[in-house]
Amino acid sequence: MDNPRLIGRGLAPFDLYPYNPSKTAGWVFVVIFGIGAAVHFVLMFPLRAWFFIPFILGCVGEAFGYYGRAWSHNNIRDGSPYLLQLMLILGSAPLLAATVYMTLGRFARSLQAEKYTIMSVRWVTKIYVLIDIASFGCQMAGSAMQASSDPTGIKLGQHIVIGGLIVQLIALGWFIFENTILHIRLTNGPTVITLKDPSIPWRSTLWMLRGVSVLIFIRSVYRLIEFTSGSDSALTKHEAFLYVFDASLLSLVAFLFVVIHPGRLFRKIRILTLHSLDEDGSMMLDERP
Template sequence: MSNSTTPGEVDHNLYGYDPSKTAAYAFVALFVVSGFLHLIFIFTLRAAFFIPLILGSAMEAGGYYCRAWSTANTHNILPFVIQGLLILAAPPLLAATIYMTFGRIVRNLKGEVYSLISPKWLTAIFVLADVICLATQLAGSVLRASDDAATNKRGSGIVLGGLILQVVIFCLFAILASNFHIRFGRIENGHIALPWVKHMVVLYTMSLVFIIRNLVRILEFTQGDDGYLVTHESMLYVFDGAFMLFVVVLLLFVHPGGLFKAARHAMLMTVLGLSNEMAPISASKR
């Protein structure tokens, strides 16, 4: 039995259940492999803007490694705090990549005039909001680790505020993206065909995944420490781990770097006079 006087430990199971070492290590491996593949794509597809996603994948892997570490002693505070902090704070980094992807889609299609907000400001605004979400969730997670009930409650409120803000941000993002999609899709002049529509669909899909994930997290915090979502480990893996892994893997199969590479090639051909196509690039839906 754990001794409550042992430094760095408490006298009860911090999770309320025995975390699965197998599941934790499985997600460590999955996030490491997918993150490494994205690292390769950074060089092959000139996709440096995917660095936040790689960092987020590393944080996810680190979080699940700490859960595996906790299986040896569920009374140990350090791995419990670190895993909670990393798993909660990693998604905003993945979200930042999504925002930057949309801005680059608009620019590469030469469709700035069809976006309600300039791509430059669009990316800056959403990434700044994402940084605020990240900061609030990190700060709240640190406060939640306190033994003081009032401080712990304040930390939960801060994390909850960050999650709600992120839901609002993704809803606004989806509105802006769909507005661009509709307006740009009405273009009839220009005939340079690029498969841009499937990348927009991917953005919508990932936005929905993030919104559902955050809504579940909000419900988790409102239920409290004795709620169903907190006391059942499967909920974490289904609505957080699997959801975030889906985002990372989906971007491996439909990487926007391929679209941007094709767009750069098309514009180069136009500049060299080897093509009669002119921007804006056509709204091909193939």
């Protein structure tokens, strides 16, 4: 996406958007992502889902990003809201993806399915999160560089954002593949945990993880095409594409994680494990510190 010179503060001598951003649409997604952040914050405590902190921060970032777009309505030369929405809408998706990545390792350990993962469970979360941090850093740094008055810096910033999106797509593609392999292997060889309690929702959790990964993948493909197709492309000139292929998809990710929260599966397995210890006489609940 080729941008003219941007101004970090104050008014630019040109229109920063090829349209007047919709105030209504911006506020709608401020509310949607705000509700998503609030609901996941509340769920985090009873489910002990501390690994959802990046996800909550991602929802907050998305909300403020769309606040920037609502602010840009009738202010299409104001650099402050433009940069706010550019950086936060781009940079929040990797925070959402980070929680998706962290869930898989916890899932495999909880179901005692470490042997079914392609990569070692000890490394799967670390590698994915490091890749995600690199993607986040590229997208945030690249977005910030587009505030430069130097055309060379702007162009470099675009290339950095594109690099971050490519890294994110590679990580998501491999994650979807690894998720699928784990699902197949668990189906063909159930673990002791899944046999002990068939009601454990491990299948729906894996389907949900694969589904949200595909949604984030589609969103990243859209942003990559947008940034590489230039300022004259339909994706750049029509705001509706942003709300269809970015805002709507990521809000659906937040909704799916509420409906099928992996924390519920982990809690069910913790309770099952404690009850099993009681039955075996190995450790009584009232003896636990």
